[in-house]
Amino acid sequence: MNELQHETSPYLLQHANNPIHWKAWNTASLATAENENKLIIVSIGYSACHWCHVMEHESFEDDAVAQVMNSDFISIKVDREERPDVDAVYMKAVQLMTKQGGWPLNVVCLPDGRPVWGGTYFKKDNWMDILSQLQDMYRSTPERMIDYAGKLHQGIQILGIVEKNPSEEKSNPNNIKPLVEKWSKSFDWEFGGYARAPKFMMPNNYLFLQRYGYQTQSKDLLEFVDLTLTRMAHGGLFDTVDGGFSRYSVDMRWHVPHFEKMLYDNGQLISLYSEAYKRTHNPLYKEVIEKTLTFIERELLNKDNAFFSALDADSINEVGLLEEGAFYVWKKEQLQHLLKNDFDIFTELFNVNDFGFWEHDNYVLIQSRPSEDIASQFGLTENELLEKKKNWEQQLFTEREKRPKPRLDDKSLTSWNAIMLKGYIDAYKALGNEHYLDIAKKNAQFIIDKQWSPEGFLWHSYKNGKSTIIGFLEDYAFVIEAFIALYQATLEETYLHQAKQLTDYCLEHFYDEEKQFFTFTARDGEQLIAPHFETEDNVIPASNSVMANNLYVLSLLFHNGYYEKVALQMLHHMIPNMDYASAYSNWLNLWLNQSEDNKELAICGKKAIENTQRVNSEYMPHVIIAGTSKVSNLPFLENRFDEENLLFYICQNKNCLLPNSSLEDTIAELKID
Structure with a gap:
């Protein structure tokens, strides 16, 4: 056992029995590297990451690799979900060095933590060769590495910092139009989403596009949003048997997912489908909401009214080995045995054919034709087919529950809990189901009781009754957003005042007056080799864009001119950088708030x-x-x-x-x- 045995992160605990002398990220580990003048290996991943598991099995469980790493390096394992600050800094380094990033993220650093080399997944022999070469270089010509580290460090410090916009011109929301027109050139008009693979869902993109399409009465944009939401719901990306979405699909059809189910994806998608349901009253959207929240409550809600983080992509297959997607896929013979006389209809609906085939005789269920067409083909009414579909899914669910389930990441992250909390509120607003509001209020109370310290700061992580890791800007931003939404659902002003209290804490501890943005870590917290200002929206909106939207809403409700000034100042600086709108959709939402419609x-x-x-x-x-x-x-x-x-x-x-x-x-x- 190495030092990771003392951690609570499921990802770190997965590595506790590796022959590598892993340490966790802390001041003692970093001090050891400096005291012993050893290079540091920082290896970053997360529990539901398939390729992280592959590299662990191939390299980190191997004695020969352990000998290389243990003799010359201080090896530090990081759960990116627990330490998004560490991940962000070293991801910048790898992106500067290689023009790409991903996980596992592996970086070699000088004893002071400044990176000198990095990449993602490496095969065992390649990994050992690289480490040996780096150690030889550090032993023979350390000045070369120190010089390179200095130049790279300068780049890391600059990357992501937004220059102030010198223009005094007011931001006219009409200028959003050319950005959306350019954006629309990347739309996939057959399957929705963007015309590329792998295909990520990017919920915030579609929340904005739907809003912009509605406010500009753009039929094309609304049709594209509905096409995307329908195709995602029909694809293998959405688990029609049990509810919930996987993180992304590896193809352009939303068919074969990378099978991990993340809390933050599902929380945002509930909000997206809820807003779309309010606009369309499409029963498919309601089905997606109800199935997903049933899944969340059954698999990811714990006794403390907190939500767990994720289900792994891998699970034990029929021969006892960990395999990606093993829990979710079906063989034709299994389906024939279960469905008997209905197999032919099921095959047409869910494509148990070349279209739905994946690999190794496995099928991933995907719909590609309207249910009314298939009902007509078999002499059924659409309602009769949908009733059959419901029964089939129950049969498959019962059968699938006999399989070993994917591994659970049972830590609860404050930011992700707040995202899911808002999802429940939005579902309540759309469907009026009081049960959703009840869960939302209980989760809010968990955050207040367990994750909000008497000193005023938020904790980031929670597991087994213990709150750990001082919170990051994302924790505050998403809790504030969720509490504003909870106030708007209940009219209980306590939630609104709590949102304001956390906002004032952020302005005091995270806001950089000179840069006019919020830092990701508090000024009085642990400082890494470079500050991080999270400004680009990704699969999760940037914490600065969420804070700016929060400040704007609170400025109106509290008549607070300073809140408005800070929010619009941030937006003003961002606008010249919006070259590809998909990375700024939450900023565009704030910009659209300035329109005459608002x-x-x-x-x-x-x-x-x-x-x-x-x-x-x-x-x-x-x-x-x-x-x-x-x-x-x-x-x-x-x-x-x-x-x-x-x-x-x-x-x-x-x-x-x-x-x-x-x-x-x-x-x-x-x-x-």
């Missing part, structure tokens, strides 16, 4: 809560909602409560129309036709 709505009166639920069920992404069923001191609501009447105030640019008392008239006035 409104605020105050719902005040004793029946405010039930009327808020009705408003929340409408697709109105351009409306910021607040309300109260009693006298409120919230600046936006002050002096608006009426003991006798329910009043709706529509506001824009800090000016409000006279209130009206008709819910239907209010919705009609707010809707964009």
